[in-house]
Amino acid sequence: MTPIHFNTHIGKLEHLMGTHYLEIPAEVVQVLGGKFNVRLLVTVNNALTYQGGIVALGQGRGYITLTKQRLKELGLKEGSPATVTLTKDESQYGTPVPEELTELFRQDDEGKARFDQLKPGMQRYIIQHVAAVKSSQLRIDRSITLIENLKRLKVGQETFREILGLEERKL
Incomplete structure (x- = not known):
């Protein structure tokens, strides 16, 4: 998979205990095959990379959660713009194994x-x-x-x- 670059913003899902997320536009979801079961390496503002997966948001869009700790590290908050790069996560389980x-x-x-x-x-x-x-x-x-x-x-x-x-x- 060729890396996918796009600009988005930080959203907040109040119904999920105020979870913050990166919105994934519908056209990016389509580039990923239109599916939400793909594991990815997510790089935000060329400063932080972590493993994640896309969850359906509606209207073809998706989201990837962003923890409070990661928000703090990035100096971002709800509504902040963000530059995102997505690449396929080739690790065996999609998360580091202790x-x-x-x-x-x-x-x-x-x-x-x-x-x-x-x-x-x-x-x-x-x-x-x-x-x-x-x-x-x-x-x-x-x-x-x-x-x-x-x-x-x-x-x-x-x-x-x-x-x-x-x-x-x-x-």
Whole structure:
């Protein structure tokens, strides 16, 4: 994929807890194949690059979320203009894998095989949940807990709650 460059602005989705985002114009979505299931490297103002994916916004447009920390690093706020470059994310999972989880996979063939059976979004969920804590020991503990829970679940019927070790919600 050839890098795609465009100008946009910072928006805010009040119904999603005030999430900030980069609006992706419909013509850019079309260049990406008109689909929203593509993982990308997102570069903002030639200053910050991160991994992300496009979510449908309506009328053919999409958006990529922008955390408060990234906004602060860039010195941007709601309404600010931004220059964006999108390139295809060629990484295996579309997000960095913590070394503690990688090490667990080296030691637990069954756990790694089970993880490989998950859909990419579920894999990213596990990776990001492990990476979300600063302590290496907590990353080890989370890795073990999630993979042990996963190994007990039926293939194709896993839920985030069950992988976390929580009961399914009753309707």
